[in-house]
Amino acid sequence: MNAPHSETVHPLWLRCCHWVNAIALAGMLFSGWRIYNASPLFDFSFPASLTLGGWLGGALQWHFAMMWVWGINGAVYLLLGVVSGRFRYKFLPLSLRALFNDVVQALRGRLTHNNLSQYNMVQKIAYLGVILLGVGQLLSGLVLWKSVQFPLLRTLLGGYEAARYIHFFCMSAIVLFIVVHLVMVLLVPRTLLAMFRGR
Ligand code: HEM
Numbered sequence: 001m002n003a004p005h006s007e008t009v010h011p012l013w014l015r016c017c018h019w020v021n022a023i024a025l026a027g028m029l030f031s032g033w034r035i036y037n038a039s040p041l042f043d044f045s046f047p048a049s050l051t052l053g054g055w056l057g058g059a060l061q062w063h064f065a066m067m068w069v070w071g072i073n074g075a076v077y078l079l080l081g082v083v084s085g086r087f088r089y090k091f092l093p094l095s096l097r098a099l100f101n102d103v104v105q106a107l108r109g110r111l112t113h114n115n116l117s118q119y120n121m122v123q124k125i126a127y128l129g130v131i132l133l134g135v136g137q138l139l140s141g142l143v144l145w146k147s148v149q150f151p152l153l154r155t156l157l158g159g160y161e162a163a164r165y166i167h168f169f170c171m172s173a174i175v176l177f178i179v180v181h182l183v184m185v186l187l188v189p190r191t192l193l194a195m196f197r198g199r
Pocket of ligand 1: 090131195
C-alpha cells in the first residue's frame, strides 16, 4: 500500500525525528565510548580522538544530556509512526520469502530502490531491527543509570554486569547498522535528498 500523499516520501515530522536522532545518537556514541574507556569491558579502548567529553565526568554529562534528546525524540517518532499508520504501511507486511529474495538480489547487485515511497524487505527488517536495538539500548541504559530505582528491569536483564554487556552489544549492532545504512545512502543518493526535502 502506498503512503496517503504519494508525492511526500517522508513527512516533515519523520524528517525532523530522523535528523535529531542522527545528531543525538552521534553525541551518545562518542560520549559513550569515552565512558567505556574509563572501565573497558574488553581488551581494547576507543581512540581518544573519537570520544566526546574530554574526561569521564564530561562524557557522562554529554551522555545524560543527549539521552533526553534521543529518548524523547524516539518516543515522538514511535508515537507518530503508530498513530499516523505510517509504520503499518511502510514496514508491514513482513515476509521471510521476500527477505530471502531481496537478499539474493542484493548479493547479485540487482536489488533496486526505484520507488522511494516503498521500502524493500531488507530495509524493513533493518529499520525495525534498529528500532528494537534502540529499545534494548534504552532499557539496558536505564539499568546502568538508575540501577537501584529499576530493580525488576535489572533482574530481567540478568543483573548490572549483564546490562553493561547488553548496552555494549546493542551499541555495536547500531554502529554496524549505521555503517551499512550510510553505504546504502551513498549508493542511492536520491534517498538522501528525499530525507531532506520530503519528496
Ligand atoms: C548522517 C547519518 C544518516 C544519514 C545520512 C541517513 C540517511 C537516511 C536516508 C536517506 C533514509 C531514507 C532511506 C530510503 O528512503 O530508502 C533514512 C531512513 C532511516 N534511517 Fe537514516 N541516516 C542517518 C543516520 C541514521 C541513524 C543514526 C539511524 C538510527 C540508528 C537511522 C535510522 C533510520 C531509519 C529507522 C530510517 C527509516 C525511517 C522511517 O521511514 O521510518 N539513520 N536514513
